[in-house]
Amino acid sequence: MKIKSKETFLLLFFLFGLIIISSCRKDFDTILNTGKLEFSKDTVFLDTVFTNIGSSTYSFKVYNRSNNAITIPKIRLEKGIDSNYRLNVDGITGKDFENINILAKDSIFVFVETTIDYSQVSTPLYEDRLLFDSGDNMQSVTLITLVQDAHFLYPSKSNGVIETIIIDGVDTEVQGRFLNDSELIFTDEKPYVVYGYMVVGDESNAAKTLIVNPGVKVYFHQNSGLIINNNSKMEVNGSLNVDGQEETEITFQGDRLESDFDNIPGQWGQILFRTKSFGNKINYLNIKNASIGLNIFGDGSNTNNIIIKNTKIYNSSFLGIWGNNANIEAENLVISNAGVSCFAGVSGGSYIIKHSTFANYWNSSLRNTPSFILSNYNVFRREDEEIVVLNLNEAIVSNSIIFGNNNIELSLEKSDDQANFNYLFQNSIIKFDDTGGNFTNNHLFDFTNISIYKDIILNGNVDFKDFLSNNLEIDANSNAINKAKINITQEVPFDIKGLQRALPADIGAYQFKN
Incomplete structure (x- = not known):
């Protein structure tokens, strides 16, 4: 019996081997x-x-x-x-x-x-x-x-080593260079492709201005971006697109043009404004798929760092706008889908925001941070970094929407230090569903206090048309309709699409049109 079993095993092994060999043959008949x-x-x-x-x-x-x-x-x-x-x-x-x-x-x-x-x-x-x-x-x-065809902006290379940026005498080890004076006007003749970081200004901090004309398209390679140096500024002069005419809005995005990359966050770096960069102006700019859309540093003074109008920032892997003790004015600003927050004004500063929409429905990873943050210290500091408390001189958010897929989409982080912490939210929709009662005794979120929260719609129905595809226009069932503060609307009479606002107008960057 043992012999027969062994013979059977060998026969089966031999037949199985033939099957494997025949299945691997390349000389099959065709x-x-x-x-x-x-x-x-x-x-x-x-x-x-x-x-x-x-x-x-x-x-x-x-x-x-x-x-x-x-x-x-x-x-x-x-x-x-x-x-x-x-x-x-x-x-x-x-x-x-x-x-x-x-x-x-x-x-x-x-x-x-x-x-x-x-x-x-x-x-x-x-x-x-x-x-x-x-x-x-x-x-x-x-x-x-x-x-x-394109204009290519990239750092030079010497003996195989790519040039790095020296700022204030310090080698940043960031690959890039200072833009030449002849490169400081971007035209729509052909797109721009950026490798590394291009700096507006020079090593002596001389005043320079980058002018971006209507219709310009700038495509950033991975780990690339712009730095606006001290005493220099950027003017982005887009305008509303009109059907049948040349495109006049301006776009900053990654250089991967395949449709699969249309909405992939973090494809490039950031636009960074240094502390002494004042008088920046942005109008009709679309920023897509950056790590940080706009990273704005200020010195806490009353000097305006930047005015932002009619601008959309989508799919930032970290922050849409990061204000650091900055002085920012914004109207008709739309920021959606960021890995951390749509807007963060930290380390104090001054923030005046009118008729804007912040909506975070990030679904690429876990997000436990709210859509909108104000603080008088840097909440994003390293754990071993000292807390520096600075004055939040003023933060006024009017006729705006702060929403998303988290229960809590507003964060106010105030140190116990005696620094100023002045803020006002008025005629706005805010998502703040404190189901766990964690903020019941926190006076910063006392929505009955009309000195800091006036005519707020808490956890209202925003009724966005398609938030997953970054379409934050409101639809017919939105609680935002006809709820805007009239005197603010008179300062911003047209919405981001150029539609004249009614009185009373709708909250947010978009006016509902039936």
């Missing part, structure tokens, strides 16, 4: 392709690329639906070796392939990528075809890419 291939895509659109910058890799599948294994005698790019497309067909790289086999009822992958020199093509829309077989059996898949 027939020639008959021109009946099927494709997962008949056209592959490679999203817009900048000149001489490589695209992402795109793919499609080639199906053999027949009951026979087939051989495709030839697969090639129509433009041959001169084509700007690069291929990988069934694990083989090249531009011309012979005798590619596909098993019966099986498929293979084709991967495509490109790098195109704008000056070497006759039209920005670059096309080629990938041809399968020839003669009557020939089939094709079209490849299409839009290539854009």
